[in-house]
Amino acid sequence: MPxxxxPREVARLKRKKRIRKNITGTGERPRLSIFRSDKHIYAQIVDDVQGITLVATSTLSSEYKEGEMAAGKVGAAKRxxxxxxxxxxxxxxxxVVFDRNGFIYHGRVQALADAAREAGLDF
Structure with missing residues (x-):
């Protein structure tokens, strides 16, 4: 760990370590991991047993940019x-198993999770 x-980043990384002790993605139930930066949000589905990313997308991906641009960061997270x-x-x-990556379940993180649930993912 770099x-x-x-102190906020240190606290997030402590929460992340605590969460990841108990959450792992398997072949039948992979892990939906998210990361949010100041400008963008990233999501990927990972099989930890094989060590591969099965699906990934973000606000920088071409699929996101092809569609209608979302209003604000929360709108982008929903998309x-x-x-x-x-x-x-x-x-x-x-x-899937939801891994909030140490981020507090609020705002953009919650918007992404709710939108994924509404679109058909079960977690």
Whole structure:
């Protein structure tokens, strides 16, 4: 883990470590991991047993940019949630484990999760 001096980032990484002790993605129930930066949000579905990413999307992906641009960061997170759910269902993935990556379940993280659930993912 890189050396961090920002206390908020240090707290997030502590939460992340605590969460990841108990959450792993398997072949039948992979892990939906998210990351949010100041400008963008990323989501990927990972099989931790094989160590591969099955599906990934973000606000930087071409699928996101092809559609209508969302209003604000929460709107962008909702759109990414819909995209990741659609791509997962196309690959036959219906059940996942949600990994909020140490981020508090609020705002953009919650919007992405709710949109993915509404689009058909089960978690």
């Amino acid at each position: 050396f961090k001096t920002n 990414v949630g819909e995209l990741i759910a659609r791509k997962a269902l196309e690959k036959g993935i219906a059940k």
